[in-house]
Amino acid sequence: MWLLLLLPFIGLLWVPFYNTDGLPALFGFPFFYWYQLLWVPITAFLIWLVYRDGVRKGVK
Amino acid sequence: MNGQINWTALWVFVFFFALVTVMGFWASRWNRSAKQGAHLDEWGLGGRSFGTWITWFLVGGDFYTAYTVIAVPALVYAVGAYGFFALPYTILVYPIVFVIMPRLWHAAQRAGHVTAADVVYGRYKSRPLELAVAATAVVATMPYIALQLVGMGVVINALGFTGELPLAAAFVILALYTYSAGLRAPALIAFVKDLMIYIVVLVAVILVPMKLGGYAHVFDVASHAYAAKKAGGLLLKPAQYLPYASLALGSAMAAFMYPHTLTGIFAAKSADTIRKNAVFLPAYTVLLGLIALLGYMAYAAGVDVHGNNNAVVPALFAALFPDWFVGFAFAAIAIGALVPAAVMSIGAANLFTRNFWKAYVQPGVSPSGEAKVAKIVSLVVKVGALAIILVLPTKFALDLQLLGGVWILQTFPAVVFGLFFAWFRAPALLLGWAVGLATGTSLVFMDGVKPVHTFVLGTDSYTLYTGIFALVVNVVVALVAQLLLGSRFGAKPLAPAA
Numbered sequence: 302m303w304l305l306l307l308l309p310f311i312g313l314l315w316v317p318f319y320n321t322d323g324l325p326a327l328f329g330f331p332f333f334y335w336y337q338l339l340w341v342p343i344t345a346f347l348i349w350l351v352y353r354d355g356v357r358k359g360v361k
Numbered sequence: 362m363n364g365q366i367n368w369t370a371l372w373v374f375v376f377f378f379a380l381v382t383v384m385g386f387w388a389s390r391w392n393r394s395a396k397q398g399a400h401l402d403e404w405g406l407g408g409r410s411f412g413t414w415i416t417w418f419l420v421g422g423d424f425y426t427a428y429t430v431i432a433v434p435a436l437v438y439a440v441g442a443y444g445f446f447a448l449p450y451t452i453l454v455y456p457i458v459f460v461i462m463p464r465l466w467h468a469a470q471r472a473g474h475v476t477a478a479d480v481v482y483g484r485y486k487s488r489p490l491e492l493a494v495a496a497t498a499v500v501a502t503m504p505y506i507a508l509q510l511v512g513m514g515v516v517i518n519a520l521g522f523t524g525e526l527p528l529a530a531a532f533v534i535l536a537l538y539t540y541s542a543g544l545r546a547p548a549l550i551a552f553v554k555d556l557m558i559y560i561v562v563l564v565a566v567i568l569v570p571m572k573l574g575g576y577a578h579v580f581d582v583a584s585h586a587y588a589a590k591k592a593g594g595l596l597l598k599p600a601q602y603l604p605y606a607s608l609a610l611g612s613a614m615a616a617f618m619y620p621h622t623l624t625g626i627f628a629a630k631s632a633d634t635i636r637k638n639a640v641f642l643p644a645y646t647v648l649l650g651l652i653a654l655l656g657y658m659a660y661a662a663g664v665d666v667h668g669n670n671n672a673v674v675p676a677l678f679a680a681l682f683p684d685w686f687v688g689f690a691f692a693a694i695a696i697g698a699l700v701p702a703a704v705m706s707i708g709a710a711n712l713f714t715r716n717f718w719k720a721y722v723q724p725g726v727s728p729s730g731e732a733k734v735a736k737i738v739s740l741v742v743k744v745g746a747l748a749i750i751l752v753l754p755t756k757f758a759l760d761l762q763l764l765g766g767v768w769i770l771q772t773f774p775a776v777v778f779g780l781f782f783a784w785f786r787a788p789a790l791l792l793g794w795a796v797g798l799a800t801g802t803s804l805v806f807m808d809g810v811k812p813v814h815t816f817v818l819g820t821d822s823y824t825l826y827t828g829i830f831a832l833v834v835n836v837v838v839a840l841v842a843q844l845l846l847g848s849r850f851g852a853k854p855l856a857p858a859a
Contacts, residue, residue, distance in 0.1 A: 303460070306456040306459065306460065307456075309452055309453055309456060310453060310456070310610075313449040313452060313453060313606075313609065314449070314453075314606040314609065314610060315606075316597060316602040316605055316606050317599075317602060320442075320596050320597045320602065321596070322596065326577070328576060329570075329575055329576030329577030329578075329579070329580065330576055330580070331580055331595060331596075333442060333445075333595065333596055333597075334445070334580075334650075334654075337445065337448050337449060337452075337650070338448070338647065338650045340449070340452050341452055341643045341646045341647050341650070342643070342647075344452050344453075344455060344456065344643055345455070345640055345641070345643040345644075347456075348455060348456060348459050348639050348640045349640045351459065352459070352636050352637070352639075352640055355636070361467075361632060
């Protein structure tokens with residue numbers, strides 16, 4: 302479960318992956334921008350998954 | 362903008378400023394449990410009673426500072442995509458908070474610790490390591506407070522004032538209600554501040570592109586502007602990949618080592634409160650990403666700041682909004698400076714009281730005596746920050762804040778490692794801290810006070826955030842020292858709780 306928290310680091314620190322003109326824009330936002338903004342809700346969701354798992358296991 | 366006072370904007374501004382001043386003083390009556398009376402936990406940590414919502418507003422209001430609202434768009438305006446490192450930074454900070462901070466909270470809660478340096482002393486029983494962590498934090502925080510003043514000064518100037526009297530007056534008021542109400546004052550004001558900032562940014566990101574012809578057009582105009590001045594751009598250059606990523610990672614690791622963010626953590630009423638906040642605080646990061654875009658909108662709006670990049674946001678608002686909303690937006694930014702400045706001064710005061718006064722001057726000090734000392738220190742800290750801004754050039758505060766980031770990162774091993782394993786002992790960590798600090802500081806100065814350093818290996822060169830490099834040196838030195846010294850020096854640290 303905790304490994305999920307590594308995904309944002311991979312997704313955001315591997316800069317060449319998203320620093321490109323070749324991928325589509327969204328609502329006028331070039332890929333570089335909407336991709337990074339998209340990681341905000343994704344990261345919150347991943348943390349929530351780990352949090353929920355902890356609550357089930359009774360983490361204090 | 363040209364020395365003319367904008368009266369409508371000024372009245373709206375004054376109204377909101379007066380509102381939060383009343384709230385700040387009233388906060389001393391809010392939710393105070395009579396039985397605790399004058400206790401540092403009450404003044405300095407709001408009674409350790411803040412639930413999920415209050416913590417969300419407080420940490421959000423305190424981490425995303427007024428200076429951020431001014432400086433991030435200013436950097437984006439100047440250099441383009443590179444300035445967006447603030448976005449991955451403020452995303453990656455939350456997995457780190459989620460993993461580390463509930464443990465730190467437990468360690469503090471069990472023993473009644475008020476500061477990170479308390480936790481370090483509790484773990485390692487080393488006064489020198491405690492002092493190293495506390496002193497680093499105080500020194501790194503002072504320029505940060507000064508920069509909040511810079512942020513406030515920018516909007517006060519934009520209202521048409523010249524001179525420093527209004528800024529000094531605002532800060533004296535802040536100092537007085539922080540003195541009387543402690544952490545409850547910024548916690549209460551943070552509600553108003555955060556709501557106002559949300560309103561301003563949502564209006565800006567919807568209205569401004571409508572006025573300027575849509576986001577595609579905004580990006581397009583900005584792109585041409587960078588091409589014309591042959592600097593920056595909407596994408597990073599390959600040489601900027603490593604600096605971008607290492608600045609984001611290093612800043613994320615440093616963010617919750619500062620006393621103002623940690624004060625928000627220690628004031629939470631449970632570890633669960635902190636975990637929930639790691640889930641919900643990213644909402645502010647969406648806001649920050651949108652705020653950063655204001656730097657591009659400035660091009661589309663044709664705002665010209667004559668090289669004074671910090672004026673980009675006020676100039677953009679003044680150009681596009683009606684006067685009353687300009688006043689509202691400027692008030693949001695100014696109040697946005699009050700919350701972090703208050704929490705920073707409280708965090709610094711807690712550190713001084715617990716890790717210097719109690720440790721060296723008056724070991725038998727009572728909890729109410731601690732509260733007295735901390736209240737006075739919070740005043741001294743604010744006056745010091747005001748003096749930095751009024752007496753020294755702004756560049757001095759900026760340079761110090763940059764160095765402060767490198768320095769605070771060097772406390773990471775001492776504060777965090779002991780929460781997870783009990784292998785390192787104090788002498789090794791202290792040596793690592795000292796070498797990391799010296800390395801980072803000398804590199805920053807060698808580079809002419811720049812945050813990144815270029816290393817040449819053979820024919821290749823790599824540019825990295827200096828703070829991250831210094832942290833690696835720090836950890837390696839601590840590792841080697843621990844292996845060489847073994848367990849002969851330093852008390853055995855307490856095992857971390859499972």
